[in-house]
Amino acid sequence: MTAPGRILRIAGLVPAVLAARALAAHASQAGTRYPLDTLAPKSDITRWFTSIFWNVTIWDSIVLVVVAVAMFLAIFVFSSRTGEPGAHSTKESDVYLEFAWTIIPSLILVAITVPTVRAIIATQPDRWPADTLQVRVVAHQWWWEFNYPTLGVETADEFHIPANRQIHFEMVSKDVIHSFFMPAIGGKRDVVPGQENQITLVADVPGEYYGQCTEFCGDSHANMRFRVFVDTPEDFDKWVKHQLEAPDKPPANSSAAAGAKIFANAPCAICHAIKGVSGFSKEYTFGFRGPDLTHFGSRGTMAGSMYDNTPENVANWIKNPDKMKPGANMPTLGLEGHEVNDLVAYLESLK
Ligand code: CUA
Numbered sequence: 001m002t003a004p005g006r007i008l009r010i011a012g013l014v015p016a017v018l019a020a021r022a023l024a025a026h027a028s029q030a031g032t033r034y035p036l037d038t039l040a041p042k043s044d045i046t047r048w049f050t051s052i053f054w055n056v057t058i059w060d061s062i063v064l065v066v067v068a069v070a071m072f073l074a075i076f077v078f079s080s081r082t083g084e085p086g087a088h089s090t091k092e093s094d095v096y097l098e099f100a101w102t103i104i105p106s107l108i109l110v111a112i113t114v115p116t117v118r119a120i121i122a123t124q125p126d127r128w129p130a131d132t133l134q135v136r137v138v139a140h141q142w143w144w145e146f147n148y149p150t151l152g153v154e155t156a157d158e159f160h161i162p163a164n165r166q167i168h169f170e171m172v173s174k175d176v177i178h179s180f181f182m183p184a185i186g187g188k189r190d191v192v193p194g195q196e197n198q199i200t201l202v203a204d205v206p207g208e209y210y211g212q213c214t215e216f217c218g219d220s221h222a223n224m225r226f227r228v229f230v231d232t233p234e235d236f237d238k239w240v241k242h243q244l245e246a247p248d249k250p251p252a253n254s255s256a257a258a259g260a261k262i263f264a265n266a267p268c269a270i271c272h273a274i275k276g277v278s279g280f281s282k283e284y285t286f287g288f289r290g291p292d293l294t295h296f297g298s299r300g301t302m303a304g305s306m307y308d309n310t311p312e313n314v315a316n317w318i319k320n321p322d323k324m325k326p327g328a329n330m331p332t333l334g335l336e337g338h339e340v341n342d343l344v345a346y347l348e349s350l351k
Contacts, residue, residue, distance in 0.1 A: 035210035042184040042205040042230065048119040049187065055115060059108050123187060123199050132166040132200070135159070139171070139178035139191040139213070142220035142325060143291055143304045153243040154273075156291030157305040160229040162236035163206050171197045179215035182228050190215060203230040211305075219327030225305040243295060246276030247350040259346025262339055267331070274350065290330060297350040303328075314344045 034040075041047040080086050138145035146159035161167050171180055171191040181188040186201040213224035231239060251257045263269060264277070271290040296302075299309050303325050307313045316323070318340050321330040335343065 036181075036183050036212060038183040040184055042207065042209065043186055043201045043203040045119065045123050045186055045199075045201045046184060048115070048122070052112075052115050052119060056112050059112060063105075063108070123201065125200055128168050128200055129166050132168045133161065135161065135167055135169050137169055137171045137180055137191065139173040139175075139180070139217075139224075140289075141175050141218050141327070141329070142213070142224040144180075144211075144213075144224070144226045145291065148240075151240055151244075153240055154292045155243065155295070155299075157225075157301055157303075158227045158229065158299050160231050160236055160239045161203060162233045163230050164202060164204055165233070166200060166202055169199045169201075171199070176217045177215050178213045178217045178224065180211070181214040182209055182211035182226075184209045185211075185228055185230065188214060203228075206230050206232055206235075220304065220325045223304045223306045223325050225301075227301060227305055242298075247274065247294060247297075251346055251349050253345065253349075255342045255345040256349040257346075259342035259344070259349075262335070262343045263346055266333055266335065266343075268333070268343075271330075293347065293350060295350055297348045309348075311344045311348055314347055315340050318343060 038046075039050055039053070041050045133151075134149050136147040136149055138147065143156055144159075145154070145156050147154050169180070169186070169189075171189055172195075173191045173193045175193065177193070178191040179188055180191050180199075185203050186199055189197045189199050191197060207230055209228045209230065211226040211228055213221060215221075217224065229239075251260050260277070263274070269277075272293045274292075275294040296309075301307060302309045302313060303317055303321075306325065307317070313324075317330075318333060318335060320332055321328040322332070
């Protein structure tokens with residue numbers, strides 16, 4: 001082999017070595033380093049998806065090997081070189097061979113189609129068990145609103161569901177097309193204005209899981225994340241009970257109390273609701289609204305779940321939302337130093 005040929009052959013091995021290393025790392029990390037891992041299922045439907053993935057991958061691999069071997073034989077074994085007599089056959093057709101290459105691919109397609117269609121139907125049933133929990137997912141540029149119509153709970157960026165109970169998600173968008181993607185728990189569904197999409201699932205492993213909008217929806221599409229907490233039934237009931245309570249009144253300290261006044265007098269209350277303090281009509285103000293902040297202090301993340309909920313991040317957000325989430329509808333309020341600190345103290349006190 002020539003030197004350039006050898007270099008090309010070695011270069012060709014590089015992607016394979018990298019892929020093998022990535023797979024090994026994947027296996028050893030058990031999904032922890034890859035929060036959007038699609039192969040670490042934690043619900044009934046993601047287990048089906050994973051099994052469909054492996055089903056398709058295995059069939060595809062078999063087809064690849066068969067085609068590659070046939071091609072190799074045709075090129076290197078059953079072919080003639082320059083000067084050699086050409087290969088010839090007296091056969092015009094082989095009926096058994098033609099049956100085989102018609103029927104086998106058809107059977108492979110059936111083996112792929114049946115579980116796929118079964119999963120599609122099972123995730124969008126016409127009716128569901130009586131104790132199914134309804135969760136309404138409302139997509140906004142660029143954050144997620146979560147409503148529980150039967151519980152009276154509303155939250156944003158982070159939401160909770162009980163393990164081992166059927167959950168029925170209804171998904172609507174208030175502006176453009178988004179896509180609701182939480183790989184460990186449940187599929188991926190487009191969230192389309194003027195249409196209600198749905199997905200039904202049972203999550204079965206308590207934990208904290210990541211989600212992300214996966215349809216390009218404007219400036220901060222990549223900043224439109226969320227978290228889902230799968231709780232034990234007892235923890236979920238506790239969470240719901242807490243969500244239904246108004247936050248402590250009056251605020252715990254003087255800075256937070258001053259912040260409460262700023263919240264009421266600045267434009268904050270026009271777009272943000274705090275139970276027992278301000279409420280928005282369910283209609284829009286100026287064409288949009290912001291997340292419900294009733295229990296803001298108890299959330300781990302903020303601003304489309306992009307940032308940890310720390311006093312420093314909240315202060316930076318209030319001072320210049322556009323810098324942290326480009327295109328954000330939240331205006332710059334022009335608050336001065338101590339006003340920002342007081343407002344942050346108030347918001348963080350909303351446990
Ligand atoms: Cu919402 Cu991308």
